[in-house]
Amino acid sequence: MNRLRIIPLDDTVVFPGMPVTLPVDVGGDDRVLLVPRRDNTYSKVGIVADVSERVRLAGRGVAVSLTGLHRVVLGGASADQDGVLRVDYEARPDQIPPATLTRELEREYRAVVDEILELRGDDGRIRAFVRSITDTGALADTAGYSPDFTFAQKLQLLETFDVVERLKLALQFQQDRLAELQVRKRIHDGVEDGAQKQQREYFLRRQMEAIRKELGESDGSIAEEYRGKLADAGMPDAVSEERLDPVHARTVLDADHEGLEDVKRRITEYLAVRKLRTDRGMTDTRRSGAILTLIGPPGTGKTSIGESIARATGRQFVRMSLGGVRDEAEIRGHRRTYIGALPGRLVRALRDAGTMNPVIMLDEVDKIGADWRGDPSAALLEVLDPAQNHAFRDHYLDVELDLSQVL
Known part of the structure; x- marks a missing residue:
């Protein structure tokens, strides 16, 4: 068998005819063996390479220009008297x-x-x-x-x-x-x-x-355009029938949760007032919407309370997690001129609910951030303010949406 100095190539494979320059010292050898290596494991096949040029690098370093010649199968290896590792090989042209x-x-x-x-x-x-x-x-x-x-x-x-x-x-x-x-x-x-x-x-x-x-x-044509935009977005145009029964609501809350008496009492009071206004013929205006705020540590049942409210009132329930949201467009939607533009999360929540009066749980509101893309908490002001949310405008739809019936 023939015998040559071995040059390991970490995560690199050189083929016959391929030129390569390596920062190694091959001494006076005119030919060397180039063997791929990964995780200290050598390949069984290498390449005989011809040393075509030696280059002196800055800092007393050296490099050689090599050209692959043909494949070889590696045999035994041992160090010579100078400590250079040399390998026996069998040529396989x-x-x-x-x-x-x-x-x-x-x-x-x-x-x-x-x-x-x-x-x-x-x-x-x-x-x-x-x-x-x-x-x-x-x-x-x-x-x-x-x-x-x-x-x-x-x-x-x-x-x-x-x-x-x-x-x-x-x-x-x-x-x-x-x-x-x-x-x-x-x-x-x-x-x-x-x-x-x-x-x-x-x-x-x-x-x-x-x-x-x-x-x-004419106003009729503009209205037709608005209807077209809402239809393209898959927006619902109806509200689901609401059940205003404080007794039934308390039964549902008691069945779903143990304790939380203050929370149950406040929700029942809210529904009782709504029912009393309806019984007396006092119609709700666009500015009579309500916002229920649930505060507590993680795992205390805030989200499940929202689900129980939806079940007790016969409304659809949609959860929106706002934790880590930093883009105002997540609330208001992107303008249609942007690539990949989408409606805001509120519009998508209404679309998913299939009704204009669902119960929407804005979860993790306290973890909203802000950066150069805007302040989502400022956009939420229009959503949560009963004096404004009857005319909420999503940038993607570019039409006013009535959120006053959303709980």
Whole structure:
């Protein structure tokens, strides 16, 4: 067997014909063994590399330029009298297969690589390099140049001695990569088309508003536009029937919770007042909405109390967790000009509830933050103030919503 100095390559695989520069001192050796290594485990296959140039680095360091020659199988290792680790090896150069076995594989491999390079925006130099390779083994080894393949994939290519099998393996890797790039391109194109469509719709709406203003648009047409926006957002247009029965409510609260007498009494009083006003013919106005505040440590039953209120009154229940929210748009919604714009959480809560008078639990209100995107707590003021929430405006819908019936 032949014997050469070993140079370990951590998480790196070098193939025959591949030039590489390493900051190592190879002494006076003209050839070395390059062996991939990961987690102190060496590969059984390495590359004989020719030392083409020695470079002196700043700080008395040295580096060498190497060019891979051919594959080898490693044998025993031992240190020489200078303490340099040298390894026995058996040369395994490529055996050229018949052209009838590789002609179709080479054509398909080049076609797949061409598609990948086109998706990546190649300027033609890499494509010309691949087309210039006539050796089948060297063509398969070009997959080792790709930064997209993992260490394990490149090592698998290096350890495949049969040229035909290696080309099949390289083709499979490239086909998988092409499929991934095509999916990414479709997603990117879809997002881009969606953004362009939103921008186009925004400008068209602005033009329509200008035209309507010049023509003296009627209120009926404006109302029709509002109805269209609400329909597109899937907003409900009805309220569910409310049950105002303090006795039934207390029964539900007692069945769901032990203790909490002050909380149960306050909720029952609220429902009793609502029932008394209804019995006396006192109709609720847009400014007669109510906000119930539940304060207590985690695990004391605040959320479950909200669920019991919804069950006792026959309303739908929706929970909104506001802990860690820092963007005002989470409350008011994004303007339609932004990519990926969505309605605010309140609009989505109403849509999920399917009614305009659900019980909405604003959980973790005390953990709202604020940053350069705005202050969500300031936006909540319009939501929680009965004098304002009958005309809440979501930026995405750009229409006024009546939240006065929400509990």
